[in-house]
Amino acid sequence: xxxxxxxxxxxxxxxxxxxxxxxxxxxxxxxxxxxxxxxxxxxxxxxxxxxxxxxxxxxxxxxxxxxxxxxxxxxxxxxxxxxxxxxxxxxxxxxxxxxxxxxxxxxxxxxxxxxxxxxxxxxxxxxxxxxxxx
Amino acid sequence: xxxxxxxxxxxxxxxxxxxxxxxxxxxxxxxxxxxxxxxxxxxxxxxxxxxxxxxxxxxxxxxxxxxxxxxxxxxxxxxxxxxxxxxxxxxxxxxxxxxxxxxxxxxxxxxxxxxxxxxxxx
Numbered sequence: 001x002x003x004x005x006x007x008x009x010x011x012x013x014x015x016x017x018x019x020x021x022x023x024x025x026x027x028x029x030x031x032x033x034x035x036x037x038x039x040x041x042x043x044x045x046x047x048x049x050x051x052x053x054x055x056x057x058x059x060x061x062x063x064x065x066x067x068x069x070x071x072x073x074x075x076x077x078x079x080x081x082x083x084x085x086x087x088x089x090x091x092x093x094x095x096x097x098x099x100x101x102x103x104x105x106x107x108x109x110x111x112x113x114x115x116x117x118x119x120x121x122x123x124x125x126x127x128x129x130x131x132x133x134x
Numbered sequence: 135x136x137x138x139x140x141x142x143x144x145x146x147x148x149x150x151x152x153x154x155x156x157x158x159x160x161x162x163x164x165x166x167x168x169x170x171x172x173x174x175x176x177x178x179x180x181x182x183x184x185x186x187x188x189x190x191x192x193x194x195x196x197x198x199x200x201x202x203x204x205x206x207x208x209x210x211x212x213x214x215x216x217x218x219x220x221x222x223x224x225x226x227x228x229x230x231x232x233x234x235x236x237x238x239x240x241x242x243x244x245x246x247x248x249x250x251x252x253x254x255x256x
Contacts, residue, residue, distance in 0.1 A: 001239040003232070003252040010256035017254060020238075029238035036255040043256060074236060082252045085230055086223040091253040094232050099224035113247050120246050 002033065004078040005090050012043035014075065019048040019062075021071035026057045 004020070006013035016036055023032030035051040036043065045066070052062040065071060082092065085099075093100040095112040114124050224230060232250040234243075 001232075001234060001237050001248060001250045003237055003250055004254065005252040006254040006256075010254055013254040013256040016256065020255065024238045030240065033238070033255075040256060078237070078252070081233060085232075087252050088223055091251055092223070093252075094224075094230060094250040096248055097229035097232060099226050099228070099230065101223060101226075109249075113249075116247055122246055 002029065003082065004075045005082045005087065005092070006075065006079065007090060015045060015048060015066070016043045017075045017078075018069065018071050019052070019066055021074050022062050022065035023052065023055070023057060025065060025071070026062065028055050028057060031055050032057075 002020075004017040006017040020029060020032050020036065023029050032051060032055060035055065039047065039051070048066065049059060049063055053059050085094075087099075089102065091103060093104060093109075095109065096116045098112055098116070100108055100112055117124050232248070234248070237250075
């Protein structure tokens, strides 16, 4: 699940976050997300619109959403939720509500996920445990 | 009479020089005593001064040691707080409710594991 936390020090992050929600509105959040991650140096408005065009989104609807700031409240809500949780940097992960800070190695996720599965009495999938060295 | 007078005059005449010499000697003796006394006092003061000087130096050394220790302690504190910086924020031991409504997500809503990522694109 994706939560937007555009950092104020990142000039284009807020616009990109709003654009990603405009893509989400058309059911293509993750495709758009991948586009943005592949082009992190090019996040100006014309770039954002071009990626929408590349993904064959309804460009007019997409652009209207950006121009009217239609999804700014949604992005702001995510950011204020992060603020309330005490999250100040990105990325920040919560595995079933358990906080994992920063860019985590695979082990960090494996441990947290396996702990949650065990807690719910679910089996840990074969192969999942070995990578974490558990 | 005249003789006696002269004697008396002589006595008068010779007496003052005698009295002057003895009082001069007395003055010199007293002055010497005072001088010696002052020297003794100065010496004593120098000894105590040296003592208190040594004391001041050792006190200064102690203070310098104290300042040094404080600097080392501050350095350690700074390193520790920098190392602890990623630990700030949410408590990893707690479970936080994360709102799911409307957030882009993959996988079934009933999944046993929900991973929420707060991130940005830049």
